[in-house]
Amino acid sequence: MSDSITRRHFIGSTAASTAAVGLGFSSLKALAESSPNEKVVVGVMGLSRGSALAAGFAKLPNVEVKYLCDVDQDRIPALTKRIEETSGKAPEGITDFRRILDDKSVDALVCAAPNHWHAPATILGCAAGKHVYVEKPCSHNPHEGELMVAAARKHNRAVQMGSQRRSGDGWQEAIQKLHEGAIGRIYLVRSWYTNARGTIGTGKVVDVPANLDYDLWQGPAPRRPYLDNVVHYNWHWRWHWGNGELGNNGVHTLDVARWGLNVDFPTRVTSSGGRYHWQDDQETPDTHTVCFEFSDKRQITWEGLSCNKHRAGFVTFFGDGGTMEIDSNGSYVQYDEGDKLVAEGKGPNRGDDEHLANFVAAIRNDKPLDLNAEIEKGHRSTMLCHLGNIAQRTGVTLTCDPSNGHIIGNDAAMALWAREYESGWEPQV
Known part of the structure; x- marks a missing residue:
């Protein structure tokens, strides 16, 4: 997949971005492109960087943040209130991201968990029929990156890495x-x-805090x-x-x-x-x-x-x-x-907001490769x-x-x- 920018793509992207800057965030409807009435439902996994991503998705037209997921349950309430204030609807707080995968109404998994989770969660998400927005770096090791590309192709899913400057x-x-x-x-x-x-x-070995599911935090990593x-x-x-x-x-x-x-x-x-x-x-x-x-x-x-x-x-x-x-x-x-x-x-x-809008547009238009940071580039x-x-x-x-x-x-x-x-x-x- 080439990293070059075609003149047609550049003019289109720049025009939309310029409009968004000039008219305010409401004009991100233009960036999210066609069929804004087709609701896109997302679940966000990992609420450190994920808090900014959840807030960004919640501001996009007709995008619902249905789930906020973190293995530390103390991270969920404040962000739930923030998203409700933005969108008018409170997401459900959960501690196990597999709830997102099991919900057939969810279109996309947003993975902002630690790096060792990026590839396993993305691959499971694709297999469950979800599109995936995965934070950088997209993988913990080279082999995982190859598997992620293969999963996106096998399941025909839009997988975008969070290298948002590609959309600025x-x-x-x-x-x-x-x-x-x-x-x-x-x-x-x-x-x-x-x-x-x-x-x-x-570091000292201490008891796991009561608010943390440390086993699920470790997930695919061998236990420590x-x-x-x-x-x-x-x-x-x-x-x-x-x-x-x-x-x-x-x-x-x-x-x-x-x-x-x-x-x-x-x-x-x-x-x-x-x-x-x-x-x-x-x-x-x-x-x-x-x-x-x-x-x-x-x-x-x-x-x-x-x-x-x-x-x-x-x-x-x-x-x-x-x-x-x-x-x-x-x-x-x-x-x-x-x-x-x-x-x-x-x-x-x-380019943070534009990057999320680009991801939503690829889902709405059923063009999983029409991403500024498609997983192969990532x-x-x-x-x-x-x-x-x-x-x-x-x-x-x-x-x-x-x-x-x-x-x-x-x-x-x-x-x-x-x-x-x-x-x-x-x-x-």
């Missing part, structure tokens, strides 16, 4: 200019992410004792459940980099870094540099500093005819070969994160098959291609 009009305008040759042949993309995260400390510094966020920094900063926020920048460079899988991946700032339980790097080499002498680099927020970054494209910088909201500046400013554009937002971008992490964990340069990203001639690296599952939770397509 500023981003689409900038990428369109790059694809049309605004800075010539692009040979290098630099991407980066910074934050000022504190230490996660040293409950630690007091993992749930609800610091699982990101443990390989058993998360993918580090590269999978957490790096996937956003790498998705834009890959989109603009119009590449799929790399030929070589090198990586360095580690836990440099704090000494604690975190297993994933807080300082991380990755280089992805592609055919035809093209390259993407990513730098992640989780504990030093010197500057907010995002993506810079370097071509033989100039340079383009794009910030996190889609505003861009373009320079010529002499580094003279020649063009700029203002991106009003990250898998390819997430694959860069997995390969970067595997290179860092093994300490070797990876040679990859550019047709599918598979690692060549390195059994130790390929051992990280998939994972073991808790018995009964193995994803199958």
Whole structure:
């Protein structure tokens, strides 16, 4: 599936997005396209990031948020009230997402649970006939991403990854200019992410809180004792459940980099870094540099500093005819070969609302591939994160098959291609 933007698609998307910005959120009816009277019913799983997604879906015309699901029952009441105030109807609060799958009136599962849940929930959702909006990164390991694409194709379901910048009009305008040759042949993309995260400390085994279904929180992951510094966020920094900063926020920048460079899988991946700032339980790097080499002498680099927020970054494209910088909201500046400013554009937002509307439109129009971040695109971008992490964990340069990203001639690296599952939770397509 190509990442290029056709002129027809760009003009249509931009026109709709511009209308939405100018007229207010009610004009998202235009973004949700035809048949707004055909109600789309969703259930949201995971109410951290899922709270924003539920609120976004609730504002779309004739979209019902029927279920709010979280294994921590304390997270449900406040969001239920918020959604009721927005939509006029209170969703049902549940702790087991399988209730959503069993309800034939539900059109779509929204999965914003931890990363180890993304693929298993998506695959089960597709098998149950649900369309799926799944947060980034779309998978916990490369094999899962391949299974997700296969599940979407087998069941003909719309599966959208939450890389919302693909739906932002500023981003689409900038990428369109790059694809049309605004800075010539692009040979290098630099991407980066910074934050000022504190230490996660040293966890202690304690009793599971009464409000938490820890067994279901673990779900497909093999069982571990409950630690007091993992749930609800610091699982990101443990390989058993998360993918580090590269999978957490790096996937956003790498998705834009890959989109603009119009590449799929790399030929070589090198990586360095580690836990440099704090000494604690975190297993994933807080300082991380990755280089992805592609055919035809093209390259993407990513730098992640989780504990030093010197500057907010995002993506810079370097071509033989100039340079383009794009910030996190889609505003861009373009320079010529002499580094003279020649063009700029203002991106009003990250594209969150437009991304949800794009997903709803694909469902209503029965066009499961008509998605800005269709799962095959999401898998390819997430694959860069997995390969970067595997290179860092093994300490070797990876040679990859550019047709599918598979690692060549390195059994130790390929051992990280998939994972073991808790018995009964193995994803199958």
